[in-house]
Structures are given as C-alpha cells and as structure tokens.
Amino acid sequence: MDSRPEAFGTARRHALRHLAALAAVAGATSLALPAAAQQAGMPQPDEKVEDTLKRLFGGRPMQPGGDRLKLEAPMIAENGAVVPIRIESDLPMTADNYVRNVYIIADKNRRPLNAKFTLTPDAGRASIATNVRLASTSDLRVVAETSTGALYEVKREVKVTVGGCGG
Amino acid sequence: MSVGQVRMRVPEKAKAGEVVTVRVLVTHPMQTMQYRDGKPVERNYVYINRVEATYNGKKVFEAETTQSVSENPLFVFPVKVDAPGIVQITFHDTEGKTFSGQAEIKF
Numbered sequence: 022m023d024s025r026p027e028a029f030g031t032a033r034r035h036a037l038r039h040l041a042a043l044a045a046v047a048g049a050t051s052l053a054l055p056a057a058a059q060q061a062g063m064p065q066p067d068e069k070v071e072d073t074l075k076r077l078f079g080g081r082p083m084q085p086g087g088d089r090l091k092l093e094a095p096m097i098a099e100n101g102a103v104v105p106i107r108i109e110s111d112l113p114m115t116a117d118n119y120v121r122n123v124y125i126i127a128d129k130n131r132r133p134l135n136a137k138f139t140l141t142p143d144a145g146r147a148s149i150a151t152n153v154r155l156a157s158t159s160d161l162r163v164v165a166e167t168s169t170g171a172l173y174e175v176k177r178e179v180k181v182t183v184g185g186c187g188g
Numbered sequence: 189m190s191v192g193q194v195r196m197r198v199p200e201k202a203k204a205g206e207v208v209t210v211r212v213l214v215t216h217p218m219q220t221m222q223y224r225d226g227k228p229v230e231r232n233y234v235y236i237n238r239v240e241a242t243y244n245g246k247k248v249f250e251a252e253t254t255q256s257v258s259e260n261p262l263f264v265f266p267v268k269v270d271a272p273g274i275v276q277i278t279f280h281d282t283e284g285k286t287f288s289g290q291a292e293i294k295f
Contacts, residue, residue, distance in 0.1 A: 103258045114268075127256060131223075135256035138265075143248045145207035145268025152258035154220070186220050186256070 066132075073126060073133040078172060083164065086110075086175030092163045094179050101155040101185030108163050110147040112173070114140075120147035122166040129159035130186060154185035191215055194289030198275060202293050207268050210241070214279050214287060218259045236261060238280040243293075244273035269293055 068076075086092070093107040112120050119142045125135040135153045147165065155161070158180045165173045197211040219232030236257070241249040249265040267275060272295045278288040 105262075107264075130256050131221075132254055132256065135254060137252040139250040139252075140265075141247055141249075143243065143246050143268055144266050146266045148209075148264075148266055150262070150264035152262050154256045154258055185258070 068132065070126065070128045070133040077124060077134070078164070078166075081170070081172055083172040083174040086163070086165070086173045090163065090165050090173045090175050092161070092175045092177050094161055094177050097180045097182065098155060099182045101157070101181040101183055103152050103185070104155050104179060104181075105150070105152050106161070106163075107150040108148060108165075110165060110173075112147055112165065112167060114142055114145055114147060116142045117168070119144075119168050120165050121168045123147065123149055124162075124164045124166070125151075125153060126162040126164065127153065127155050127159060128162070130154070130156045155179060155181045156184045156186040157181050191217065192279075192285065192287035194277065194279070194287055196275070196277065196289050196291040198291045198293050200294070202269050202272075202295060204270055204295065205268070207266050208293060210265055210267055210275055210277075210291070212241075212263045212265075212277050212289065213260065214289075215260050216279070216281065216287075218255060218257055218261060220255050233282050236279050236281045239263060239277065240280075241265065241267075241275060241277040243267050243269070243275050244271065248275075267293075271295075 089110060089112050091109045093109070095104065098104040108123060110120060114120065120140055123138040123140070126133045127135055136151065138149055140147055160176050161179050162174060162176045193215040195213045199208050202208050216236050218235045221228045221232060222230035235255050236253055239251040239253060240247065248267050251263065253261065272293055274290050274292050276288065276290045278286055280286050
C-alpha cells in the first residue's frame with residue numbers, strides 16, 4: 022500500500038466513494054418501493070399505449086370519428102404542462118343511445134390514459150373541454166364509447182416544445 | 189389561492205330544454221412523479237382522481253382523472269336543463285380530501 026504512487030491511492034479512494042454513493046442510492050430506491058405501493062390512490066403502472074387500448078377496449082373495432090366526433094387541440098403546444106383540448110360531438114344523447122364514456126389517451130405519456138369522462142343522457146350533448154399534460158410530441162387520441170358499445174376514435178398529432186410530465 | 193378552491197361559471201339565464209355549458213376550475217397542484225434516467229426519484233401521489241357533477245341530484249358528469257391532467261384543472265361539460273336548479277360538483281383527491289362547489293341556474 023505504502024509503495025503505491027499517491028495518485029493511484031487518490032483515484033482508488035474516489036472510486037470507492039462513488040461506489041458507496043451508488044449503493045446508498047440503490048438501497049434507498051428499493052426501500053422506497055414497498056412504502057409507495059401501500060399508499061392509496063396509486064397511479065396505474067407505466068404501460069405502452071397498445072396495452073392501454075387493449076385493457077380498455079379489448080380489441081373491439083373503432084370507427085373513425087369523422088364529422089361525428091371532433092377534437093380541437095393546438096398544432097404546437099409550447100408548454101406540455103397545459104395543453105387545452107376540446108371535444109365536440111353530435112352523436113345522439115337519448116336515453117337508449119348516448120355517449121357513455123370519453124377517453125383521452127396520449128400515446129407517449131408514461132400512463133397513456135389521461136382521463137376518462139362519463140356522461141349521462143342528462144348531459145344533453147357530448148362536448149367536453151379540459152387541460153392535459155403531454156410528455157412529448159405524440160398522437161393524442163379521443164375515444165368515445167356509446168351505450169350501445171360502438172367506439173369512435175379521433176387522432177391528432179400535437180407537437181410539444183417542452184414536456185409537461187416532469188424529469 | 190388555496191388548494192381546493194372551486195370556481196364555477198354558468199350562463200346567467202337558461203331556457204327549458206337548453207344544453208348549458210358549465211365551466212369549473214379547481215385549485216390543486218396535481219403533482220407529477222419526477223423521473224431521472226427513467227427511474228422515479230420523487231413520488232408524488234397527491235392529485236385529483238375523481239370528479240362528480242350532479243344537477244338537482246341527478247348525475248350528469250363524472251370523470252376519472254390521472255396525473256396527466258394539468259395543474260389547477262379546468263373542466264367544461266354540458267348539462268341539459270329542464271327546470272331551474274343547482275349544479276353541484278365534487279372533487280376527490282388521492283389524500284381523501286374532497287372539494288365541492290355549486291352554482292345556480294336560473295330561468
């Protein structure tokens with residue numbers, strides 16, 4: 022040990038310190054996991070958009086929205102943290118055939134399902150507006166599910182300058 | 189502004205059978221998880237995950253929201269009004285707190 026050049030010893034100390042720091046971080050992460058899992062209101066785990074669509078709709082065929090379902094969203098969203106969107110639809114809202122659920126799905130968010138809205142015939146018209154967060158430039162989908170089980174989908178690409186989902 | 193403050197806007201007057209638009213804004217941080225190198229470094233779970241709205245006690249609108257909804261969320265939804273009444277909205281967050289607001293629709 023004493024015969025080694027001083028520079029070597031310093032390098033080794035630095036390396037050891039880094040290793041120790043890494044180990045501490047790894048330990049903290051593994052300890053944090055079970056605690057987080059116990060908390061109420063856990064978000065869905067990260068998943069791919071294909072899995073989300075499969076989970077929600079189970080591969081049922083979707084019709085293009087066309088004139089019946091429209092999505093208004095900015096072409097370019099400068100701030101991904103607040104992207105105003107508006108959904109307009111002229112689908113019927115009668116007691117036996119109405120738009121029951123409206124899903125907002127952002128393809129590249131960690132959890133693609135942004136929000137699920139449920140309407141009743143008393144709403145009178147299926148038009149909803151809200152602000153969503155988008156992680157990066159991606160397709161934004163809106164799927165309307167009617168009470169008869171028909172699915173209408175509309176898809177638009179939104180360019181995002183600064184992502185809005187943190188880190 | 190304090191967390192949970194609900195502000196609502198409805199048309200001043202409505203006609204029977206009209207579909208009115210209700211705008212609701214609630215003050216809430218809607219925290220997101222922070223990531224570094226693909227791993228969560230800060231786990232923040234305080235966000236609104238359920239919204240319910242009724243008109244004269246009848247459910248008209250409901251939402252399940254996630255962290256992908258912006259801070260201080262805004263919701264705009266329709267209500268078909270047949271009689272004058274009160275729109276009541278309730279927000280539930282993951283800490284179990286509820287925030288509510290109401291607005292009167294006159295004829």
